[in-house]
Amino acid sequence: MSRASRLLGWLILAAITVATVAPIGYRPVxxxxxxxxxxxxxxxxxxxxxVGYPRHRWQILALTIGAAGLLEAMQLLEPTRHGRVADFLVKVVGCGFGAAASLAAGLVWPRLATRGEA
Structure with missing residues (x-):
């Protein structure tokens, strides 16, 4: 489970990056x-x-919030895009919700909380 979560997580980050910094016409709708x-x-x-890195939840939260901020800032480099503080805040709340949901899932399914990096 943790390997699949890690792979999917990194793939989602790559997809978010492409969707965020590409010209607006390429943005999925x-x-x-x-x-x-x-x-x-x-x-x-x-x-x-x-879920993929259960022993590093705080670092993952910091990483995802940092990625959200960096991606909003990178939008300022693309003429058809715009980075906004309000958009960043929505992403930060999403990061917090996802991290909290993983903690809750770890309480419901303890194997999620104890499985981890080798």
């Missing part, structure tokens, strides 16, 4: 509001990496 998309993407990212 869904029927959900963009704030829900941002929240969900970063919640999934933090959840998967926290």
């Amino acid at each position: 869904s029927t959900m509001p963009v704030s829900v998309e941002r929240f969900s993407a970063f919640a999934a990212l933090a959840f998967l990496l926290s």
Whole structure:
């Protein structure tokens, strides 16, 4: 489970990076509001990496929040994109939710909390 979570987490980070820094015309579009998309993407990212690295949940939370900030800042380099503090805050809340959900999952399914890095 932890290997799959790690792999999926890093793949989601790569997908988020591409979707965030690519020109706006390449941005994937869904029927959900963009704030829900941002929240969900970063919640999934933090959840998967926290499950994958259960002994490093605080570091994963810091990493995902740092990634959110860096990606918002990188949007300022693309003329068709815009980085905003409000978007960053939605992503930070998503990171916190994902990390907390992984902690809760570890309490419900203790094997998630004890499995870890070799």
